[in-house]
Amino acid sequence: MNIFYTPDLTNEKTYTLSESESKHAIRVLRLKNGDALALVNGIGSFFDATIISDNPKKCEVEITEIRKEENNNPQLHIAIAPTKNNDRTEWFIEKCTEIGINHISPILCKHSERKKIKQERFVKTAISAMKQSLKASLPIITELAPFNNFIVQPFDGKKYIAHCYSENQRHYKELYTKGENSLILIGPEGDFSPDEVKLAIDNGFVPITFGESRLRTETAGVVACTTFNLLNE
Secondary structure, eight states: OOEEEOTTOSSOSEEEOOHHHHHIIIIISOOOTTOEEEEEOSBSEEEEEEEEEOOSSSOEEEEEEEEEOOOOOOOEEEEEOOOSSHHHHHHHHHHHHHHOOSEEEEEEOTTOSOOOOOHHHHHHHHHHHHHHTTOOBOOEEOOOEEHHHHTTSOOSSEEEEEOSOOTTOEEHHHHOOTTOOEEEEEOOTTOOOHHHHHHHHHTTOEEEESOSSOOOHHHHHHHHHHHHHHHTO
16 A cells, blocks of 8 residues: 655545655556555554545545554653764664654764754655554654753653663663653764763663663664563563
C-alpha cells in the first residue's frame, strides 16, 4: 500500500494532496481514479482512501476509513549532539523513527564538531522513515539548542545523561522503571565535558551507560531508543 503524509488531515470526508504528493502519486506511481492508498497525519491517525480525481497537481481522494495507531508506550525524548558527518545523524533519526520515538532535540555541546543543522532535512528523513515503517506518528524534531539552555527545561519524567566517564554510572536498564517517560542526553564524538556532566547532574540528570563498549554518538542514540522500547514491551 502506498502511504502519503498529510499533516493537516483530521476527519474530512475528502482531501486534496499537496502538489508534491499529487505528482508522486499520479506521475511517479501512475495511480488513477479508483485506486486505493493510505494517508498518515503524523499525530497517530491512518486514513484509507480512494482517488476520485487523478489530477497530478491536485489529486483528490475520498476517505473510506480512519484508524488510530495503537501505541501505549510512555514518551521517549532523546537530546543528541549532531555528528560531524551529517549522514550519521540522519541515520539515527531514520532508525529511531522506525523503532519508535516521540521527540528528538539536537544539542550544541562544548565538544560538538557540527554547530549548524538543517532542521527541515531532519524532518524529511523522519517523514520518510515514518511512512516506510507503517507508523502514523512523527517525532517532534526541534532546532539546535545550546546544552546549558536545554538542560534547564522542564520534563515530566526521569532524566538521564549517557557519558563515557567511568565514575558514578549504572546501566540504563537497571535504573529505568517500565512505563516512565525518559529524557536521555547523548553527547558528541568527543563526549560531554566534565563541566557539562556536572551541570546536568545538578539539574536532575542521572548518569547512565549502555554497556562496556564505547559507542559512536548515533549508535548510542539508537541503542537508547531500542532499549527503551524493549523495556516497555
